Amino acid sequence: MTSQALRRLTWRLVAVAATLFGVALLVFVMLRAIPGDQITASLGTEAAALTPGQQAALREYYGIDQPLVAQFFSWLGELVQGNLGWSVRSRTSVASLTMSALPVTLELALLSILVALAIGIPVGMLAAAAPNTWRDGLGQLVALLGLSVPAFLLASFLLTYAASGVGFNPNGQPYAVPWDSVSALGLNLQQMLLPALTLGFGIAAPIARTTRTAVLSVRDEDFVRTARAKGVGERRLRRRHVLRNALLPVTTMTGLQLGYLLGGAVVVEQIFSLPGIGRQVLLGIQQKDYAVVQSTVLVIALAFVLVNIVTDLAYRVVDPRVRAS
Amino acid sequence: MTHDAPALSITDLHIGFRSRRGLSTAVRGVSFDIARGETLALVGESGSGKSTTAAAVNRLLPDTAEISEGSIVVAGRDVAALAPRELQALRGAGIGLVPQDPMTNLNPVMRIGDQIAEAFEVHDVATGSQAHDRAVQLLEAVGIPDAATRARQYPHEFSGGMRQRVLIAMGLACKPALLIADEPTSALDVTVQRRVLDLLADLTDEMGTAVLLITHDLTLAAERADRVAVMQAGEIVEIGTAHDVMHAPQHDYTRRLLAAIPGTTATPRDQPASSGTESSGTGSSGAAATPLVEVRDLVKVYGGGTKAYAAVDGVSLTIPAGRTVSVVGESGSGKSTVANMLLGLVEPTSGTVLVDGQPVAGGRRALKAVRRRIQPVFQNPYASLDPRFTVGRSVAEPMGVHGIGDKASRRARVAELLEQVALPADVADRHPHQLSGGQRQRVAIARALSLEPDLVVLDEAVSALDVLVQQQILELLARLQSELGLAYLFISHDLAVVRMISDEVHVMQQGRIVESGSPEALFSSPQEDYTQELLSAIPRGA
Numbered sequence: 001m002t003s004q005a006l007r008r009l010t011w012r013l014v015a016v017a018a019t020l021f022g023v024a025l026l027v028f029v030m031l032r033a034i035p036g037d038q039i040t041a042s043l044g045t046e047a048a049a050l051t052p053g054q055q056a057a058l059r060e061y062y063g064i065d066q067p068l069v070a071q072f073f074s075w076l077g078e079l080v081q082g083n084l085g086w087s088v089r090s091r092t093s094v095a096s097l098t099m100s101a102l103p104v105t106l107e108l109a110l111l112s113i114l115v116a117l118a119i120g121i122p123v124g125m126l127a128a129a130a131p132n133t134w135r136d137g138l139g140q141l142v143a144l145l146g147l148s149v150p151a152f153l154l155a156s157f158l159l160t161y162a163a164s165g166v167g168f169n170p171n172g173q174p175y176a177v178p179w180d181s182v183s184a185l186g187l188n189l190q191q192m193l194l195p196a197l198t199l200g201f202g203i204a205a206p207i208a209r210t211t212r213t214a215v216l217s218v219r220d221e222d223f224v225r226t227a228r229a230k231g232v233g234e235r236r237l238r239r240r241h242v243l244r245n246a247l248l249p250v251t252t253m254t255g256l257q258l259g260y261l262l263g264g265a266v267v268v269e270q271i272f273s274l275p276g277i278g279r280q281v282l283l284g285i286q287q288k289d290y291a292v293v294q295s296t297v298l299v300i301a302l303a304f305v306l307v308n309i310v311t312d313l314a315y316r317v318v319d320p321r322v323r324a325s
Numbered sequence: 326m327t328h329d330a331p332a333l334s335i336t337d338l339h340i341g342f343r344s345r346r347g348l349s350t351a352v353r354g355v356s357f358d359i360a361r362g363e364t365l366a367l368v369g370e371s372g373s374g375k376s377t378t379a380a381a382v383n384r385l386l387p388d389t390a391e392i393s394e395g396s397i398v399v400a401g402r403d404v405a406a407l408a409p410r411e412l413q414a415l416r417g418a419g420i421g422l423v424p425q426d427p428m429t430n431l432n433p434v435m436r437i438g439d440q441i442a443e444a445f446e447v448h449d450v451a452t453g454s455q456a457h458d459r460a461v462q463l464l465e466a467v468g469i470p471d472a473a474t475r476a477r478q479y480p481h482e483f484s485g486g487m488r489q490r491v492l493i494a495m496g497l498a499c500k501p502a503l504l505i506a507d508e509p510t511s512a513l514d515v516t517v518q519r520r521v522l523d524l525l526a527d528l529t530d531e532m533g534t535a536v537l538l539i540t541h542d543l544t545l546a547a548e549r550a551d552r553v554a555v556m557q558a559g560e561i562v563e564i565g566t567a568h569d570v571m572h573a574p575q576h577d578y579t580r581r582l583l584a585a586i587p588g589t590t591a592t593p594r595d596q597p598a599s600s601g602t603e604s605s606g607t608g609s610s611g612a613a614a615t616p617l618v619e620v621r622d623l624v625k626v627y628g629g630g631t632k633a634y635a636a637v638d639g640v641s642l643t644i645p646a647g648r649t650v651s652v653v654g655e656s657g658s659g660k661s662t663v664a665n666m667l668l669g670l671v672e673p674t675s676g677t678v679l680v681d682g683q684p685v686a687g688g689r690r691a692l693k694a695v696r697r698r699i700q701p702v703f704q705n706p707y708a709s710l711d712p713r714f715t716v717g718r719s720v721a722e723p724m725g726v727h728g729i730g731d732k733a734s735r736r737a738r739v740a741e742l743l744e745q746v747a748l749p750a751d752v753a754d755r756h757p758h759q760l761s762g763g764q765r766q767r768v769a770i771a772r773a774l775s776l777e778p779d780l781v782v783l784d785e786a787v788s789a790l791d792v793l794v795q796q797q798i799l800e801l802l803a804r805l806q807s808e809l810g811l812a813y814l815f816i817s818h819d820l821a822v823v824r825m826i827s828d829e830v831h832v833m834q835q836g837r838i839v840e841s842g843s844p845e846a847l848f849s850s851p852q853e854d855y856t857q858e859l860l861s862a863i864p865r866g867a
Contacts, residue, residue: 004632222429229383229424230444230495231417234409240443244434320434320479 016305023301024079027294028072031285038062038088041288062088064290075294084299085291087284094295097280102299105276107178108199108269109261111192113254115200116207121250123204124211125243131216139208146205155198155271162194171195171272195272199265203257210253214246221245248319255311262303330401331358332503332535333382338395340377340386351377351390353559361502364529364536366546366567368582369556370791371762378556379505379539381405383420384412399503418448421496421534423525425508427488431480437464437491438476444498463494467524485656486517493525500532507539514655514818519862522549541791543582545864547571555579585796587821615682616643617779617812618667618699623676625662636662638836639676644780644812651815651823653859654833660816663833664784667814668701697727700773704785706765710757716743717753720772727776742771745808746801763794767801774805784816799826820863824848832856 039058040047050058059065066074078085084094119142127139163169170190178188218224219242227241266278277296284292316323340352352374359365369375380386382397384404397404400419407415416422424430432440441460445451451459457476464472467490480488489509496504506525510518526549529536540546546553547567554564555578563576574580625637637659644650652660665671667678669685669692678685685695700723703709710719720742721735730738740750746767757765766786773781783802787795803826805811817823823830824844832840832847832855840853851857 004630222424222426223432225385226422226424226430226492226495227432227440227443229385229416229420229422231413231415231447231499232443233413233447236447240435241432245432248434318434321481 012309019305020298020301024076024294024298025072027297028075031290031293032068034285034288036288037064038288038290041286042089062290075291079295079298084295087289087292089287089289089292094292097292098277098296098299101275101277101280101296102303104175104274105262105265105269105278107188108192108195108265108274108276109258111196112199112203112261112265113258115196116203116257117254119200119204120207121211124208125215125238127208127212128215128219136212139212143205143208143212146201146203146208149202151198151202151265152267152271154201155195155268158194158198159271171274175273175275191272191274195265195268195274198268199261203261206253206257207250210249211246214249215242218242218245244318248315251314251318252311255307255314258311259304259307262307263300329361332361332363332399333359333537334396334398335378335382336396336398338378338381338397339393340374340381341391341393342387343389343391348391348393351559352381355395355556355559355561357554357561357564359503359535359537361535362530362533363552364526364538364550366538366540366550366553367556368540368543368546368553370541370793372558373556374559375539375556376507379507379537382503382505382537383416383422385422414448417444417501418499419501419503421499421501421504423489423492423496423504423506423509426512427485427492428512430492431488433480436477436479437483441476441491441495441498444495448499450499460494460498463498464491466528467491467494485513486521489513489517489521490524493521493528497528497532497534501534503535503537504529505537505539508541509538510545511541515820515862516655516858542864543571543579543792544586548864555582582792585792587795587799587819587825617646617681618644618814619679619682620663620667621677621679623663623666623678624674625659625666625671626674635674635836637666637673640833640836640838642831642838642841644814645828646779646812647806647810648828649806649813649815649826651817651827651830652833652838653817653820653823653830655818655859657835658833659836660833661784664701664782664814664816668699668782669696693727697776698778699780699782700776700778701782701784702766702769702773702786704788706762706769706789707757709769710765712757714756715753716755716757716760716768719757719768720753720775723772723775729776738775739771742774743768745774745805746771761794762790763798766790766794766798770798770801770805774809777809778811780812780814782814782816785818786815787822788817788819795822802826820848820859832859 039050039055039062043050056065063071063074075085084098086092087094087097090097123139123142127136127143130136159169159171163172168190170187171194173187173191176184176187176191178185224237224241227237232241263278265276266282268274269276269278270282277300281293281296281300283289284296335358336356338352338355339350341348341350355374355378357365367375367378377386377390380390381392382399382404384407386392392405395405399415402411402415404412404415431437438457438460441463442451442456445456445459450456461472461476464476469475469487469490475483480491483491489512493509496506509525510521513521522545525536528534536550538546538550543553543555547570550567552565553567553570554561555570555576556562557578563570563574563579565575570579571583574583619641620643621641623637623640624635626633626635628634640659640663642650642652652663654660662671666673680695680698685691710716714722717736717739720739724730724735724738729735736753739753743750743752748764748767748771752760752764752768757768760768769786770781787798790798799822802813806813813826815823815827827844830842830844830847831838832853834855840847840851840856847856848860851860
């Protein structure tokens with residue numbers, strides 16, 4: 001590795017650390033800006049009936065008797081040692097909660113991206129093939145729908161229609177862990193189908209638009225004309241020259257969307273009862289389970305950063321020019 | 326098809342472009358033949374229809390273009406009547422193309438070898454590893470060293486000249502009977518241009534390929550072609566042997582083109598720009614005192630560690646008031662970096678710039694004061710004006726930046742400046758896209774003059790212009806120099822232009838000045854090998 005590459009890597013790591021610290025600080029402050037604490041969250045109005053002694057004991061139990069700065073740094077200190085904290089509500093470690101929630105979100109995110117690419121790229125290419133015609137208009141309309149139909153609406157529609165119309169309701173059953181057995185894997189994939197379609201449809205929109213724009217601009221490039229002059233047929237031209245180059249911006253867009261998906265699609269996970277990371281955060285907020293929210297958000301931020309790095313690496317694979325510099 | 330059938334026969338070709346305002350004709354009634362193995366050059370300025378004619382031959386016209394009349398017969402078949410599949414078979418195999426710009430004509434994400442091999446594959450000449458081996462052989466034939474390794478590389482790992490060699494290899498891969506070479510070297514440096522054209526000539530001679538050479542450069546056309554056809558406004562105004570067209574032009578337009586070629590008719594220093602005795606009298610006394618600008622040991626190093634390289638490596642020169650000093654060299658020689666350091670756009674690694682004998686201090690205020698006295702005009706008139714600004718706003722902007730005058734006085738000054746560069750006053754309300762390249766460059770000059778500078782840095786300021794327009798701009802610059810007493814730093818790769826307008830010339834190579842002198846001395850008896858090579862690479866016609 002050259003010294004320049006080493007320096008770039010170092011800077012990158014510094015930037016990652018700074019980002020994560022910022023996220024940690026923000027989520028810590030925001031969580032405490034919400035009125036109420038763990039005591040009111042677990043006891044409700046009954047919290048008023050506690051004696052001062054009980055109050056103090058509970059505050060000490062939850063660790064909120066310390067000053068905020070001390071709380072922040074003791075949490076951070078634990079984190080650095082790999083300890084994500086303890087969920088007071090479910091009485092397990094945040095790490096083990098995350099270990100079971102993260103794969104659910106990861107699977108959903110990847111499947112959604114596959115759906116999005118499978119819809120978005122063909123729609124974008126179709127639209128670009130004949131710009132400003134009815135086909136283009138149709139493609140644009142699909143993209144507009146994908147952007148503007150809210151996920152909760154599409155999710156509710158798919159769920160009710162599939163259940164009442166064709167009796168397909170795998171999400172009514174408890175979540176199946178895919179590596180338990182072959183039949184569990186089957187059920188798991190069925191459970192993932194509708195949520196992946198919901199999310200995929202939404203993400204297909206920006207991917208289709210990016211594809212359309214990229215194909216249209218690459219189509220007019222000089223090298224496409226030169227390839228045509230060489231005797232290359234239209235199909236081969238589209239596949240080997242136009243699409244290969246148009247995929248560069250699509251890669252960036254895909255990486256960006258994957259990052260967001262890893263943050264957990266809270267609404268969709270909730271509607272389809274998937275115990276993913278988004279639901280874990282939502283539950284944590286509702287229950288004022290500080291450690292769960294703080295650490296999970298940080299895990300999400302880390303995942304986002306990692307996806308960005310992976311996207312950059314993927315870019316190196318598709319674009320030889322980046323590889324060189 | 327008989328043996329003597331021409332490689333290409335165009336008869337009464339008419340091509341129009343559809344637009345909202347109806348059909349505009351770009352090519353009207355063009356007819357010519359190219360015999361087998363012959364090279365015919367189609368010469369004209371931009372917009373003359375030469376490239377449209379060429380694009381019609383392999384039917385690569387834009388969608389808005391339409392062949393309304395005439396026939397194009399290649400290998401006994403009318404191209405205009407071919408079905409898409411037949412056309413596809415003809416392209417590459419029957420008609421090769423070497424396009425203009427080597428930087429944009431190769432697929433950036435496809436290996437060089439694969440791009441050449443593709444020509445064999447689509448015409449079923451060879452496939453797979455066989456096609457790849459032939460691609461490597463072809464790369465060797467066009468003079469790419471270490472071809473087997475190079476075939477696995479991507480276009481960005483090749484220099485411009487190398488890429489053009491690759492494009493030649495691609496155009497000739499399937500040994501077509503006809504090759505269209507559309508401005509094949511206009512994007513290359515003059516010495517590279519010569520080598521690439523030599524290669525093209527060698528290969529087409531060897532294969533007996535007929536060549537349709539498209540160029541704006543009449544001298545180059547005459548040097549390289551058997552016959553020359555001159556196009557103007559969509560018509561061929563003159564066609565004949567290269568020698569006849571150069572030495573006994575029949576049409577007035579051809580004569581004007583010939584007269585506008587720098588260095589052919591104008592002898593050095595007979596232009597007002599460098600008007601002899603008068604300016605040299607005043608100039609030399611002024612120069613002896615303090616030159617307007619002096620550059621001492623200017624160095625610019627890019628990168629660090631082992632990869633550091635000096636773009637400019639110890640350049641010293643002086644620019645006396647009211648004189649033209651030129652820096653010539655090929656791309657990468659560092660000439661533009663020198664200009665940018667003078668303009669304060671690039672910070673020197675070391676060395677000093679003195680204006681009126683005073684070193685230019687660092688800091689924004691000092692820089693601003695210097696910038697007021699040294700103004701630039703850049704190469705590309707299409708990119709150096711803000712497309713959203715009106716011309717008036719662009720010209721007035723420097724005055725606004727430097728807080729000169731109020732709105733009304735600036736408007737009056739804009740009108741005055743436009744008059745100075747011979748543009749009609751109503752241009753002030755237009756946007757750049759409504760102007761021609763030459764008009765835009767006049768606007769850029771007016772903008773540079775708005776601050777009444779002492780020195781104008783002209784970085785390839787006429788290189789992108791057609792020869793007749795180029796002549797007009799050079800005349801304008803000469804007139805402005807004598808009227809306003811301007812000094813010019815003229816950066817160019819075009820030795821003929823430099824010879825015409827300079828008082829002093831510096832030749833740069835790899836960041837250093839290798840030779841300096843008056844244009845007469847430098848051009849008549851160059852001392853350095855590199856200067857000699859540059860000079861011998863200039864096309865001289867038939």
